Amino acid sequence: MRSDPEDKPRNLKSMLSEAKDASELMVDLAYAALYFDDEGMADAVLGLEVDMSALVHEMRSLAMLAVRHPREVDGMSSVLQVVSSIEQIANAAVDISKIVLHHLGIPRALIVDLAQAAEVSHRLVVAPGSHLANRPLRDMELPVAVGMRVVAIQRGRHWITDVGGDSIVEPGDVLFMRGDPAGIVRLRELAAMERWNPPEPDDDHALSDLDRAVDTLVEMKNLSEAAIGLAYSALVLDDLSLAREVRSMQERLDGMKASMQTWVLRAAADAAQVSDADPAGLRGLLHVAEAAEDIGDQARNITSLVLEDEDIHPVLALALGDTDDVVVQVPVAPGSEADDSTLGSLGLAVDPGYHVLAIRRAASYIYNPPRTVRLWVGDELLASGPEEGRDRLAAICGYSMDIDEETGHIELTPTG
Secondary structure: OOOOHHHOOOOHHHHHHHHHHHHHHHHHHHHHHHHHOOHHHHHHHHHHHHHHHHHHHHHHHHHHHHOOOHHHHHHHHHHHHHHHHHHHHHHHHHHHHHHHHOOOOOOHHHHHHHOOOOOEEEEEEOOOOOOOOOEEHHHHOHHHHOOEEEEEEEEOOEEEOOOOOOOEEOOOOEEEEEEOHHHHHHHHHHOOOOOOOOOOOOOOOOOOHHHHHHHHHHHHHHHHHHHHHHHHHHHHHOOHHHHHHHHHHHHHHHHHHHHHHHHHHHHHHHHHOOOOOOHHHHHHHHHHHHHHHHHHHHHHHHHHHHHOOOOOOHHHHHHHOOOOEEEEEEEOOOOOOOOOOEHHHHOOOOOOOOEEEEEEEOOEEEEOOOOOOEOOOOOEEEEEEEHHHHHHHHHHOOEEEEEOOOOOOEEEEEOO
16 A cells, blocks of 8 residues: 555545555465564555555545435445455455464464465565666566565555566565465565575374364465455446355354364363463464455345345445456356366466456356366356456467556457
8 A cells, every 4th residue: 555645545446446456465465474473564465554544544535525426325335345344354354464463372283384384475575686687667577486476565654556577676665476386485585685485394294183273264364365356346237146156154263263262172171181281372373364254244244235236336346346456257268278277277377367256057056266277168267366467368268358548448359
């Protein structure tokens, strides 16, 4: 989020876009702070919260001033509802980051499980004279070289979230990256930072209540992040089936939270029987579960506008579709590169830099699909990524993409 007062967005559309991007960045950084036990990343979340609070206040004021007739009230209330959800998502990210800052305790098993995610965030401080200093991002080709992309730059007290190929990295910049965790080691070498070794699981141990709690919590994290992505997509696309799927995901999160709490209480009871174990170290698990459920609740709140056929203000579709990442729906055509390929073999996170939120298969969804999922003709990818990568994603699925510049309408033409 840009913190320079002169650079603040001046209309509701751009403010909403900024706030949505910033809240998602905060969630990414908060979970990454857990993964790396990085107080610097957790502090960055708190810094973004200050800007977010000011932006939310400004959006609410502008929304109220924009209502000039009673018939406009219902539409503008939908904007305020989304603003409130974005704010609550940011608050959940702050709660996660405080687990690190307040040293509430996170079991090593959770750190190891988070390391297995398809995408992770990472924080880099660019050293003078390093390979990254004083160069535009385009020249580095980081998505190809290491499988990670820059999603934000912190330069002193200022934030740059509209990062592009022409953005020049300066010594002392703090880069916030997202992508394949396998690229972190090489990335830190390029930035002239100390070597980092990923956490390794224990060689062998019996499945415990703590293991069950951690596994459930990691699934809650993945499910809540996928729910938010699908919720925005449902709103932008006015897709009732997507909205219903988000509702189902939120209900599942509620059940998973209850199960996870049971496993934690049992693990705490076991720890209390061991003289050198501290059950208080499990508090962080409960806090993460609460935050993950809160994020799922806000996804459900956003989709309620679609589920209940509310009057949705046009600015929402314009703003949420005009963010750093765009959401694209592309089916898999016969004979295409995607047909009969796994997500891992396609390498979409590297080229064209897209993250698959879900796969629509027949009448159901596979949300946050793993790399091992094999695609078939008729599958429909719901993916988010950079606008400039849309044509490449369509080509991989066997289509050419034509976009109406005035309406934003997308037409897919089979290339086979």
